Amino acid sequence: MGFARTLADRQVARVHVYDVAAGESTLVHVDAEVLLEAPNWTAGGELILNGDGVLWRMPADGSQAPKPIELKELPELNNDHVLARDGDTIYASANDGHIYAASLSTGSVRRVTTDGMPHWHFLHGVSPDGEHLAYVALNPEEGWDSGTIHIVHTDGTWDAALTEGRGPDDGSEYAPDGEWIYLNTERFSHTPGHAQIARIRPDGTDLQQLTWDERVNWFPHIDPTGRIAVYLSFPPGTQGHPADRAVQLRLVDAAPDPLAWARSTIIVELAGGQGTINVNSWSPDGTRLAYVDYPIGASALDQGQE
16 A cells, blocks of 8 residues: 555564563564554454554454454554544544544544644544544654644644644653643754653643653653553664664653653563554553564564563
């Protein structure tokens, strides 16, 4: 399909589930055909992933292979998709620059964002009350360096910028209590590409830096209990959030405490980056986390643990 990512020669996409209490990852699916990305976790125990520009679903325990979700007249998708709390509505970014809402049960689709806006829309978060979406606005002529954070009403009738000017910003996601939007941003650095984790109030005030290290940090995800967080950490000097890098998943305990982010711990080191955890992939009870890695040369029959 047009813009969908594909696997390289001898590369596989491996879906894993990390158990926080046990501190272990279990490999639940290996795919040598479709480059699966960005797992969400449903209340019913399924994972929703992107691949080949469409959405797929599979049991989180890997007991069945992924199957494509039939959604009516939905354009080719990128890997930004987020479930609403109603358990049925999923919001997704398409490669036409718009955000769509779809029903997992009926397959019906509606477009949220409207024509006439001067930017593309890349979804990352749904507010706890289901009324607003947090997304990254990109100017098509300026590309990824133009990213700023916006929120839009889920019916598309109201849109407001939370950040403006120098960035770029990305990965905007609501905390479960709605008090903060977490994001990654380069606003605290003059080194190109040096993104760090931050948070901002939903009214655009009180931007706070949370990570301060030499690594490049992306995609903060708060678990449904609001207690812990995970984020993706790239090597120093990384530009953007590329694929096929040696990256880390880092866990933050006591995430509401800004000081806790300096005490993050490495839980997984893997070959990945783009696609690994672009969206929130916590289980509903916050005990497990799904992610994807992309080793080259790994056997598609290898069903072992990390």
